[in-house]
Amino acid sequence: GQNIDQPTEMTATEGAIVQINCTYQTSGFNGLFWYQQHAGEAPTFLSYNVLDGLEEKGRFSSFLSRSKGYSYLLLKELQMKDSASYLCAVSDSNYQLIWGAGTKLIIKP
Amino acid sequence: ETGVTQTPRHLVMGMTNKKSLKCEQHLGHNAMYWYKQSAKKPLELMFVYSLEERVENNSVPSRFSPECPNSSHLFLHLHTLQPEDSALYLCASSQGRDGTGGYNEQFFGPGTRLTVL
Numbered sequence: 001g002q003n004i005d006q007p008t009e010m011t012a013t014e015g016a017i018v019q020i021n022c023t024y025q026t027s028g029f030n031g032l033f034w035y036q037q038h039a040g041e042a043p044t045f046l047s048y049n050v051l052d053g054l055e056e057k058g059r060f061s062s063f064l065s066r067s068k069g070y071s072y073l074l075l076k077e078l079q080m081k082d083s084a085s086y087l088c089a090v091s092d093s094n095y096q097l098i099w100g101a102g103t104k105l106i107i108k109p
Numbered sequence: 110e111t112g113v114t115q116t117p118r119h120l121v122m123g124m125t126n127k128k129s130l131k132c133e134q135h136l137g138h139n140a141m142y143w144y145k146q147s148a149k150k151p152l153e154l155m156f157v158y159s160l161e162e163r164v165e166n167n168s169v170p171s172r173f174s175p176e177c178p179n180s181s182h183l184f185l186h187l188h189t190l191q192p193e194d195s196a197l198y199l200c201a202s203s204q205g206r207d208g209t210g211g212y213n214e215q216f217f218g219p220g221t222r223l224t225v226l
Contacts, residue, residue, distance in 0.1 A: 004151065033214065042111055042199065042217035043152075087152070096165065097215070099152035 002026045004100035006088050011106045012078055020073045020086050020103045028093020034062050034073045035087040037102065043087055046073070075105075083107045112136040113218035115200050121224045122190065130185040130221050132200030139204060141183040142215065143175060146197040158183060190225045197222050 003025045012018040024032070031050040035043040049055055049064035049071060061074040073086055085102040092098055113134045122128050134141065143155040157165040158177040172194075174186040183200055201215040 008149070035217075042113070042219045044111065044217070045214040048214060089152075094165075096154060096157075097152075099154075101149055101151045 002092060002098045004088055004090060004098055006086075006100040006103045008101070009104045009106065011108060012075075014078055014080060014107055014109050016078050017074065017076050018078060018105065020075070020088075020105065022071045022073070022088035022100060024069050024071070024088070024090045024098070024100075026090045026092045026098055029066060030091035030093070030095055032062075032064055032071050033087075033089045033091070033097070034071075035089065036084050037087060038084045046086075078107050080107050080109070111216045111218065113200060113202055113216050115198075115218035115221050117221055118219065119222045119224075121226065122187070123226050124190060124192075126187075126190075128187045130187070130198055130200075130223075132183040132185075132218055134181055134183075134200075134202035134216070134218075136202055136216060138202040138216070139180050140202060141177060141180075142201040142203075143173075143183065143185050144199040144201065146199055146220070152199070155185075187223075190223075192225050195223055195225045 006022045033048050034046040036046050037043040047062040049062050052064055054063045059076045064071045085104050087102045088100040089097045116131045140159040142157050145153040154167055155169045156175040161177050172188050176184040197220045199220045200218040203215045204213040
């Protein structure tokens with residue numbers, strides 16, 4: 001079966017760095033997405049990786065290793081507004097998005 | 110504001126009611142999606158429409174019936190739902206498959222919080 005695993009919840013301190021991991025087992029691979037979802041709001045796109053390596057976008061970076069079926073989202077200089085759920089999703093061989101259950105990130109002052 | 114709107118934002122209905130959820134996208138996209146989001150569970154893809162034709166249906170119960178009259182509008186008709194159908198229903202749109210065949214990033218609406226009594 002197809003499966004996306006990510007931690008349920010993480011806690012970090014304002015100003016610090018946090019890494020949210022995602023491992024996947026899917027039938028085929030056509031890219032991996034990270035989305036951010038604040039409570040009661042719509043998910044919003046953060047990043048897309050289809051090749052191995054690191055993609056940097058401001059305070060957020062996303063890494064992919066296709067051979068390991070692994071990705072992480074790195075958030076630097078954490079701000080209180082970064083408190084949200086972070087969703088990992090993989091596009092499979094049929095270009096259907098398979099979603100993880102999301103990681104709730106709690107930022108403490 | 111993502112350019113995708115959904116109405117209503119909240120809906121409470123009995124199991125014998127019939128209601129419809131509406132989604133509208135103002136982004137010029139050609140693919141639209143319905144997702145179900147339950148607490149602490151992954152997003153579940155329900156339906157995909159590309160160029161107004163349904164291309165995927167992940168074995169969703171027939172009490173959910175989608176309708177896509179044009180590329181900007183998407184409806185989800187609800188009939189004789191069960192309490193376990195209570196969830197957040199999200200609509201999304203994208204530009205559909207890109208030149209490599211892959212779907213582009215999806216833009217989500219704010220969702221409809223559905224409660225079935």
